Amino acid sequence: MSEDARTKSFMMDRRRLLQGAASMTATLGFGGASKAQTSEVTLLMINAMVGPTLKPIVEDETHLKIADGPYVSSTDVVSRLTAPGGARYDLMNSSFAFSAPVVMGAKAGQERVQAVDESLLPNLKHINASSKFGIAERDGKIYMVPSSWGIDSILYNRAVVPDDDPYTQSWSLLFEDKYAGRIGWWDVAHQMLMAAGLYLGHAKPEQMDREQLGEVAKFLIAKKKNVRTFYSTFAQGSNLLSNGEIDVCYGVAPMRNELQKRGFNVTGSWPKEGVLSLLNTSYIPKDCKNVAGAHAVINAMLGERYSRALSDGCGYLPVTESGMTDVTPERHKKFGYGILDGTVKHYPLAFPTNMNMWIEAWSRVKTA
Amino acid sequence: MTRTKLRGLLLVLPATLWLLVFSVAPVALLVAMSFWTSSIFGTTADFTLDNYKVILDDPIYFKVLFQTLRIAATVTVVSLIVSYPMAFFLATRSNRTKALFLVLVFLPFWSSYVVRTFVWLPMLGRTGLVNTVLINVGLINSPLDWLIYNEGTTHIGLVYVYTLFMTLPIYLSLDKLDPSLIEASADLGAGPWRTFRRVVLPLSVPGILSGCVMVFLLACGAYVTPQLLGGTSGIMFGNVIAPQYTVTNNWALGSALSVVLVLVVLLCLIVFGRKVRLNDVFTGG
Amino acid sequence: MAALSSSFSDTNKTFSLGRTALVIYAGLFYAFLYVPILLLVYLSFNDSQTIGLPFKQFTLRWYSQIFNSQDMLAAIANSVVLGILSAVIATALAVLLALGFRYDLPMKGLLMKIVLMPILIPGVVGGVIYLIFFGYGEVQFGLWTTVLPVHITWVLPFAFLTLLPRMHGLDRTLEEAAADLGARPMTVFRRILFPIIKPGVIATMMFSFTLSFDEFIRTLFAMGSQRTVPVHLWSLLSNQMAPFLPAVGVVIMIISMSVSLIGFALTARSGRSVPVDDH
Numbered sequence: 001m002s003e004d005a006r007t008k009s010f011m012m013d014r015r016r017l018l019q020g021a022a023s024m025t026a027t028l029g030f031g032g033a034s035k036a037q038t039s040e041v042t043l044l045m046i047n048a049m050v051g052p053t054l055k056p057i058v059e060d061e062t063h064l065k066i067a068d069g070p071y072v073s074s075t076d077v078v079s080r081l082t083a084p085g086g087a088r089y090d091l092m093n094s095s096f097a098f099s100a101p102v103v104m105g106a107k108a109g110q111e112r113v114q115a116v117d118e119s120l121l122p123n124l125k126h127i128n129a130s131s132k133f134g135i136a137e138r139d140g141k142i143y144m145v146p147s148s149w150g151i152d153s154i155l156y157n158r159a160v161v162p163d164d165d166p167y168t169q170s171w172s173l174l175f176e177d178k179y180a181g182r183i184g185w186w187d188v189a190h191q192m193l194m195a196a197g198l199y200l201g202h203a204k205p206e207q208m209d210r211e212q213l214g215e216v217a218k219f220l221i222a223k224k225k226n227v228r229t230f231y232s233t234f235a236q237g238s239n240l241l242s243n244g245e246i247d248v249c250y251g252v253a254p255m256r257n258e259l260q261k262r263g264f265n266v267t268g269s270w271p272k273e274g275v276l277s278l279l280n281t282s283y284i285p286k287d288c289k290n291v292a293g294a295h296a297v298i299n300a301m302l303g304e305r306y307s308r309a310l311s312d313g314c315g316y317l318p319v320t321e322s323g324m325t326d327v328t329p330e331r332h333k334k335f336g337y338g339i340l341d342g343t344v345k346h347y348p349l350a351f352p353t354n355m356n357m358w359i360e361a362w363s364r365v366k367t368a
Numbered sequence: 369m370t371r372t373k374l375r376g377l378l379l380v381l382p383a384t385l386w387l388l389v390f391s392v393a394p395v396a397l398l399v400a401m402s403f404w405t406s407s408i409f410g411t412t413a414d415f416t417l418d419n420y421k422v423i424l425d426d427p428i429y430f431k432v433l434f435q436t437l438r439i440a441a442t443v444t445v446v447s448l449i450v451s452y453p454m455a456f457f458l459a460t461r462s463n464r465t466k467a468l469f470l471v472l473v474f475l476p477f478w479s480s481y482v483v484r485t486f487v488w489l490p491m492l493g494r495t496g497l498v499n500t501v502l503i504n505v506g507l508i509n510s511p512l513d514w515l516i517y518n519e520g521t522t523h524i525g526l527v528y529v530y531t532l533f534m535t536l537p538i539y540l541s542l543d544k545l546d547p548s549l550i551e552a553s554a555d556l557g558a559g560p561w562r563t564f565r566r567v568v569l570p571l572s573v574p575g576i577l578s579g580c581v582m583v584f585l586l587a588c589g590a591y592v593t594p595q596l597l598g599g600t601s602g603i604m605f606g607n608v609i610a611p612q613y614t615v616t617n618n619w620a621l622g623s624a625l626s627v628v629l630v631l632v633v634l635l636c637l638i639v640f641g642r643k644v645r646l647n648d649v650f651t652g653g
Numbered sequence: 654m655a656a657l658s659s660s661f662s663d664t665n666k667t668f669s670l671g672r673t674a675l676v677i678y679a680g681l682f683y684a685f686l687y688v689p690i691l692l693l694v695y696l697s698f699n700d701s702q703t704i705g706l707p708f709k710q711f712t713l714r715w716y717s718q719i720f721n722s723q724d725m726l727a728a729i730a731n732s733v734v735l736g737i738l739s740a741v742i743a744t745a746l747a748v749l750l751a752l753g754f755r756y757d758l759p760m761k762g763l764l765m766k767i768v769l770m771p772i773l774i775p776g777v778v779g780g781v782i783y784l785i786f787f788g789y790g791e792v793q794f795g796l797w798t799t800v801l802p803v804h805i806t807w808v809l810p811f812a813f814l815t816l817l818p819r820m821h822g823l824d825r826t827l828e829e830a831a832a833d834l835g836a837r838p839m840t841v842f843r844r845i846l847f848p849i850i851k852p853g854v855i856a857t858m859m860f861s862f863t864l865s866f867d868e869f870i871r872t873l874f875a876m877g878s879q880r881t882v883p884v885h886l887w888s889l890l891s892n893q894m895a896p897f898l899p900a901v902g903v904v905i906m907i908i909s910m911s912v913s914l915i916g917f918a919l920t921a922r923s924g925r926s927v928p929v930d931d932h
Binding site: 072073075076078079082083181188189224227228229230232243244245356359360363364366367368 | 407428431432493513600608615617618619
């Protein structure tokens with residue numbers, strides 16, 4: 001054999017060897033992911049949704065072990081559908097409005113996920129009216145199934161910001177000068193620009209054109225001096241708030257939940273311009289290794305036990321009828337159940353008409 | 369080919385093959401990808417110059433790039449000034465104690481890089497060590513907000529994290545010094561400062577250069593430190609590249625940005641290397 | 654080698670002034686290095702939900718939480734094994750490479766540049782190239798499939814640079830004489846070369862282990878679901894409120910130190926009283 005061919009075959013053998021060794025060591029229990037394929041489901045979703053009180057419910061009802069990967073953002077989740085090398089997860093979950101265009105593809109046959117087998121999802125019929133739009137159907141097949149409602153607003157430290165401060169009733173708390181130096185912004189283009197757009201009075205911020213977007217960016221750049229730091233993940237934001245480094249931040253419901261559970265005196269505001277709402281939906285990537293398991297998880301998350309435990313577990317709202325019954329008035333107020341029955345003003349985080357422009361605008365805000 | 373030459377080639381073959389596969393090939397793919405087309409929905413191999421166009425047209429990229437180079441250069445200089453006397457100290461210990469002092473310098477670097485960066489939050493934060501001490505001592509009444517989440521903190525963090533890479537090469541250089549040179553200088557009547565300036569310092573230059581290049585390279589690629597400590601103003605180019613892969617899904621632009629960073633950094637090294645042969649730097653002189 | 658120390662101990666007035674200043678400076682430098690670390694140790698015993706002062710009360714709960722955490726222990730095991738493997742393989746490749754560099758080869762300059770490439774590629778870029786490379790190569794991301802090669806590649810230039818000055822002066826005639834006398838290459842290596850380069854090799858392996866153990870940014874992009882220590886720390890920072898983080902940092906430090914000190918002791922034992930230019 002020539003030197004080249006010998007080298008090539010050596011390289012191929014090495015790669016095969018490595019892959020073989022990898023699966024061998026995996027089954028040896030080295031490092032953690034040691035369970036056999038059919039009894040484990042790997043998923044990528046907001047980790048709070050399978051937090052310490054919720055994961056046991058799902059594991060118990062599905063008889064499977066749940067391994068949740070590190071969730072960063074909806075964009076990150078969706079990008080894995082289009083990245084080379086496959087999605088690497090059995091089940092994925094992200095915001096419906098944001099993900100549907102990518103997940104469903106432009107037309108029939110371009111879906112990036114597999115259709116669900118409705119016979120494996122008996123709980124599908126329990127989905128409440130407000131959440132039905134999250135069932136993404138095409139040609140009689142379902143591709144995306146809702147799992148929970150998220151609410152984004154402003155978290156603030158009640159020791160520093162009094163509840164009766166009129167700022168707490170508006171997104172102005174996050175932007176204006178009153179609490180300069182005590183504010184934290186989440187480092188995401190979509191949510192921050194949407195909140196700013198709402199605050200500045202745009203009726204449908206997701207349809208902002210280049211000029212309007214530029215104005216919003218200019219506003220944010222002007223207000224950046226009030227910001228102490230950016231944070232990239234829920235936990236980082238929570239840590240900053242709990243340490244007292246910041247007293248006001250763009251907050252998602254799981255952050256508020258976690259902080260309150262640990263005894264921190266923070267709460268979320270209900271801005272008059274509207275809280276930002278999103279519907280988390282699950283979908284099964286094409287290269288899913290445990291399809292039955294993925295279905296079981298989706299079904300469990302539509303079940304009664306999960307729906308009832310959801311708000312206390314992570315601050316999100318259920319998508320099922322059973323989750324809406326027996327809600328006491330204080331819980332109704334605390335968790336914002338008003339979104340489901342229309343008594344709390346909310347604005348859905350819709351997908352921008354030109355996402356690239358939004359990303360660009362946010363980059364400009366960050367680097368200014 | 370002679371037998372010795374063949375032996376030489378066979379010796380370097382394994383490592384060379386390894387590097388061709390795991391170093392050269394990935395970089396080549398990166399360069400190729402910088403000419404592809406990306407959207408939020410994915411990347412396709414359609415040739416385009418748009419990525420580079422975006423980088424050249426939009427001022428934010430070069431703004432952050434120059435900020436990065438500036439921070440990296442400052443960090444390098446500060447690191448040098450801070451490390452040189454320490455390296456000198458280490459080199460001048462007696463043989464008995466030298467090992468001990470050396471190990472003491474190494475010890476903090478055996479914690480993880482993430483830890484060494486993160487620890488500056490409880491050091492400089494509002495409820496951090498510095499503020500607590502200053503308040504307890506009575507120098508200030510309320511915590512200083514400006515200690516953290518700005519460019520200055522990024523500098524401190526980077527200097528702290530990469531100190532060893534500067535101290536070590538300088539120490540090795542100084543340690544290799546030929547005794548007879550010092551004696552000769554003293555015999556010729558030069559005082560200690562003169563000996564240092566004329567004999568010791570020039571001979572430690574390889575170590576200085578080695579350290580500077582290492583720290584500069586490491587600082588240019590910084591990602592975690594600016595993100596954790598830099599607040600809204602202390603970001604660096606790594607913080608611009610990474611989101612292209614993790615958030616915006618624009619791999620082509622990310623690759624183009626990466627290529628730009630590598631080229632600019634190499635350019636800096638070449639310009640710097642005109643004064644000195646870079647190969648010598650890396651082989652310790 | 655004791656040049657500076659001997660000239661330094663001259664009883665000269667200017668020298669002693671300089672000497673005192675230097676010692677004070679060293680003290681300050683050590684303080685700069687250690688205060689943050691000591692703060693970390695202090696905070697690891699702090700019974701508080703936030704990472705920081707004030708010190709509420711003493712507790713060992715964070716440490717017990719660590720030793721009960723499977724993720725943490727798995728990450729440590731991963732990092733240690735990864736470190737050892739990277740060190741051994743990279744050092745082996747580097748030894749061969751450095752030995753080969755003594756010969757007059759064509760395109761040696763180019764080869765040198767290729768060897769230095771992993772160092773010259775700045776951090777984040779060094780990570781994304783593997784995300785792309787392994788992604789398109791359809792290689793499954795995992796500890797031994799992608800992270801190990803990345804670590805070896807990262808460590809290799811450092812190992813090479815550490816060994817090269819030592820190998821540079823090694824006289825080839827000794828090996829060639831042995832070979833002419835009929836000794837096979839393995840024997841030549843084992844009996845003649847290795848004893849000479851052993852201290853350097855051990856030092857290089859120690860250094861390589863440290864580099865691999867500490868490697869974070871490239872691992873972050875090249876990893877699958879199993880974590881190394883730095884990645885685990887980063888994930889604790891980012892994904893959850895982790896008041897036990899300082900304790901984790903301390904545990905990592907102790908493990909890392911232990912392994913390095915063991916290696917250090919091995920070097921000291923192999924014939925050198927002071928490992929002066931072992932790095």
